[in-house]
Amino acid sequence: MNTELREPVAIYGKNKFTEEEYLRIERLSPERNEFYKGEIFCMPGHGELLAMSGAGRNHNEIFTNMFGEFVQQLKGRTCRPYGPDLRMHIPENTLYTYPDISIYCKSPVDGPEDDIAINPTVIIEILSPSTRNYDLGGKFDLYRDIPTLREYVLVDTETMKISVFRLNASVHWELEEYKSAKDILQVRSVDVKIPVAVIYEEVKF
Numbered sequence: 001m002n003t004e005l006r007e008p009v010a011i012y013g014k015n016k017f018t019e020e021e022y023l024r025i026e027r028l029s030p031e032r033n034e035f036y037k038g039e040i041f042c043m044p045g046h047g048e049l050l051a052m053s054g055a056g057r058n059h060n061e062i063f064t065n066m067f068g069e070f071v072q073q074l075k076g077r078t079c080r081p082y083g084p085d086l087r088m089h090i091p092e093n094t095l096y097t098y099p100d101i102s103i104y105c106k107s108p109v110d111g112p113e114d115d116i117a118i119n120p121t122v123i124i125e126i127l128s129p130s131t132r133n134y135d136l137g138g139k140f141d142l143y144r145d146i147p148t149l150r151e152y153v154l155v156d157t158e159t160m161k162i163s164v165f166r167l168n169a170s171v172h173w174e175l176e177e178y179k180s181a182k183d184i185l186q187v188r189s190v191d192v193k194i195p196v197a198v199i200y201e202e203v204k205f
Contacts, residue, residue: 059157063083063126066199088116101123121190122151122152162183164185181200
């Protein structure tokens with residue numbers, strides 16, 4: 001796959017790193033950075049959300065509303081939700097990244113360290129102006145390499161719109177959109193239903 005991301009971060013005068021070097025740097029860094037094919041990238045929009053009026057607040061409100069629902073509805077079940085501090089790795093294409101919300105239906109930990117997860121069933125990204133194109137394009141291309149992924153959910157922060165890409169029985173991705181407060185978001189692979197009005201509670205456009 002020849003996916004374009006962003007310009008690599010120059011750290012210690014290098015542009016190419018091994019995965020081991022990236023993880024060593026990342027575990028000491030106060031920032032969250034992505035890794036892809038030997039390059040380290042600043043997370044899109046990192047540090048920008050709070051600077052843009054409304055965007056940071058909306059992002060946080062949506063995260064709180066959705067994550068709380070996932071925790072409540074998945075309680076006592078085999079699938080568990082995790083927030084943006086859990087580092088996700090895709091061995092199939094080398095990407096390390098931090099989804100806003102990810103749901104794992106088996107133990108997510110990969111290897112001896114407990115800070116790397118693989119094989120999510122659901123990934124939710126909360127869009128902002130600075131991440132929209134990446135989350136809709138290049139990042140989804142990379143996420144499709146995850147063999148266990150069944151649903152990719154994109155939640156807009158500037159308008160009431162939720163896009164859900166689902167893997168169907170023919171192994172093709174289908175799109176369903178929710179645009180009304182009366183709609184109920186269905187995350188079918190983990191049997192979770194959340195009213196759109198709940199997702200956008202306290203959100204101001």
